[in-house]
Amino acid sequence: MKRILLYIRLYFVLRSKEVQKRLGDKFDFVIYIFCDAVIQLSGVVFFYALFTNIPALNGWSFHQTILLYGMFQLSYGLTGFLFHALYDFGWVLASGEFDGILMRPLGSVFQLLCRGLGDIGGVLLGGVLVVYAAVNSVFPVTLTNILMIGFSLLCSITLFVCFYVLAASTSFWMDNASGSLLRVLNLCSDYARYPLNIFAKAIKTVLTWVLPFGFIGFYPASYLLGNEWRYYILALPGMVVIFLLLAVIVWKRGVLRYRGSGN
Amino acid sequence: MTALSKYSAYVRLSILTGIAFRWQVVWGFVTGLFIMAFHIFLWNSVYAHTAEVGGMTLNQILNYFLLVQTVSTVTSTRIDREISRGITRGEILNRLIRPSNLYMQSIFSHIGSVAWNLLLSGVPVFILSLFLIQVAFPGSFLLFMIFIYSVLLGLLISYNINFLAGITAAWVRGSEGITHAKDFLMMVCAGSILPLSFYPPVLQHIFSWMPFRYVISVPITIYLGKTADIDLIRILATGSIWLLALCLVNVFLCEKACRRITVFGG
Numbered sequence: 434m435k436r437i438l439l440y441i442r443l444y445f446v447l448r449s450k451e452v453q454k455r456l457g458d459k460f461d462f463v464i465y466i467f468c469d470a471v472i473q474l475s476g477v478v479f480f481y482a483l484f485t486n487i488p489a490l491n492g493w494s495f496h497q498t499i500l501l502y503g504m505f506q507l508s509y510g511l512t513g514f515l516f517h518a519l520y521d522f523g524w525v526l527a528s529g530e531f532d533g534i535l536m537r538p539l540g541s542v543f544q545l546l547c548r549g550l551g552d553i554g555g556v557l558l559g560g561v562l563v564v565y566a567a568v569n570s571v572f573p574v575t576l577t578n579i580l581m582i583g584f585s586l587l588c589s590i591t592l593f594v595c596f597y598v599l600a601a602s603t604s605f606w607m608d609n610a611s612g613s614l615l616r617v618l619n620l621c622s623d624y625a626r627y628p629l630n631i632f633a634k635a636i637k638t639v640l641t642w643v644l645p646f647g648f649i650g651f652y653p654a655s656y657l658l659g660n661e662w663r664y665y666i667l668a669l670p671g672m673v674v675i676f677l678l679l680a681v682i683v684w685k686r687g688v689l690r691y692r693g694s695g696n
Numbered sequence: 697m698t699a700l701s702k703y704s705a706y707v708r709l710s711i712l713t714g715i716a717f718r719w720q721v722v723w724g725f726v727t728g729l730f731i732m733a734f735h736i737f738l739w740n741s742v743y744a745h746t747a748e749v750g751g752m753t754l755n756q757i758l759n760y761f762l763l764v765q766t767v768s769t770v771t772s773t774r775i776d777r778e779i780s781r782g783i784t785r786g787e788i789l790n791r792l793i794r795p796s797n798l799y800m801q802s803i804f805s806h807i808g809s810v811a812w813n814l815l816l817s818g819v820p821v822f823i824l825s826l827f828l829i830q831v832a833f834p835g836s837f838l839l840f841m842i843f844i845y846s847v848l849l850g851l852l853i854s855y856n857i858n859f860l861a862g863i864t865a866a867w868v869r870g871s872e873g874i875t876h877a878k879d880f881l882m883m884v885c886a887g888s889i890l891p892l893s894f895y896p897p898v899l900q901h902i903f904s905w906m907p908f909r910y911v912i913s914v915p916i917t918i919y920l921g922k923t924a925d926i927d928l929i930r931i932l933a934t935g936s937i938w939l940l941a942l943c944l945v946n947v948f949l950c951e952k953a954c955r956r957i958t959v960f961g962g
Contacts, residue, residue, distance in 0.1 A: 461873075464872075472876040472880050475883045475884055482890050482896075483742070483894065486749045486750045620731075624734060
């Protein structure tokens with residue numbers, strides 16, 4: 434228990450140091466956040482322009498699609514913000530920095546999670562979109578729904594982290610494989626920003642049960658909207674547990690294989 | 697003649713780099729197929745109840761996005777990041793000490809990587825798409841040649857816009873922000889996320905005054921035969937003027953930046 438508290442305290446200390454570091458150049462930091470949000474805005478522009486031409490996309494209206502997109506973007510942004518370093522793990526291995534990490538008396542995944550800082554813009558944009566959907570009364574703003582949003586965000590972030598840990602741990606076996614896997618993950622997450630029912634059944638099944646990206650935006654949004662896919666949300670905790678176990682096991686096996694980078 | 701052989705070395709060098717990182721290109725190809733499949737699903741849903749959206753039929757829009765893929769393998773570049781990173785980290789020094797101009801060096805290495813990308817990612821995606829959708833071909837050989845010209849124009853305009861975004865790093869600390877803002881404009885105003893005819897008329901009018909549409913939208917509308925003959929000459933002429941203007945600005949700024957840059961220990 435004491436150890437967990439230590440980890441939590443350390444996490445916040447290291448995070449705030451990271452923010453302080455970035456605030457060294459305030460103008461640069463503000464520009465960075467702003468433009469990060471702007472680049473992700475292109476998805477919204479896409480939906481906006483598309484829905485000025487059509488009334489609905491397979492039963493999904495503009496506001497409903499924005500809710501889905503916002504939920505996905507918020508989880509994605511929060512993951513990037515909290516756990517940025519998992520993204521370039523291939524590089525951490527190649528450069529030999531991992532040796533330094535293994536030397537310290539703390540968990541290796543934990544130390545990786547504390548490095549870097551990214552995607553505040555995504556968090557802002559995602560938050561704004563979900564609030565926008567709520568203001569436009571796409572879903573009833575009840576206490577249950579708000580708690581549900583919080584819960585599904587927590588689960589989504591955990592799923593994202595598991596995906597990244599799994600992709601990153603392939604670097605232990607194969608040089609540079611994590612880069613390729615990250616690309617596959619990115620492609621899947623490009624698909625998952627849209628209502629899954631526009632895709633073929635096979636893709637929908639894969640994105641639900643194999644690479645469960647559907648649980649990050651589509652199913653939580655469906656629950657909030659109360660449409661025909663709302664009950665899938667019940668499988669979310671199970672998925673999280675399965676992927677957590679998988680990620681921990683694969684990572685531990687990988688670290689055992691690690692032999693340093695040779696300097 | 698010596699100048700030509702000097703710069704052809706950069707083309708060769710970038711092709712060799714391409715060969716060294718060949719998996720990148722393979723991934724570009726796989727990504728291209730995924731994106732094509734995505735568009736087929738998405739637009740089939742969109743067109744489920746209508747025959748025409750934004751003045752385009754289902755087949756036209758699928759062809760549009762196939763061409764976005766093909767054209768953007770030629771016109772997309774990472775020169776902005778290379779230059780801004782080079783300036784902020786000081787690596788640019790290695791390029792400045794070479795006996796040739798920074799602007800020209802970059803353009804010739806860009807041409808090498810374009811050839812490589814087109815051959816290994818653009819063309820295969822196009823060929824495989826022949827089995828997925830009903831691919832359209834330009835109406836005449838002349839139109840095809842005009843299309844090729846417009847793609848080359850797009851390549852050079854895109855290169856210059858990116859160079860401009862990159863070179864600002866010599867003056868602005870937050871150049872990463874500028875790069876992102878430029879990426880956003882490129883995606884929206886060039887027509888790579890949606891055909892420009894999908895946007896409200898006001899935006900369409902604004903976009904037509906920007907140089908971005910020459911990178912994606914103009915070549916594709918020419919290819920699909922959606923540009924009237926009279927407009928063709930006007931559009932290509934305006935594009936050439938844009939290119940000339942951007943070129944002049946860049947050569948000037950490149951000169952200025954090279955004087956301004958101070959690298960640690962240099």
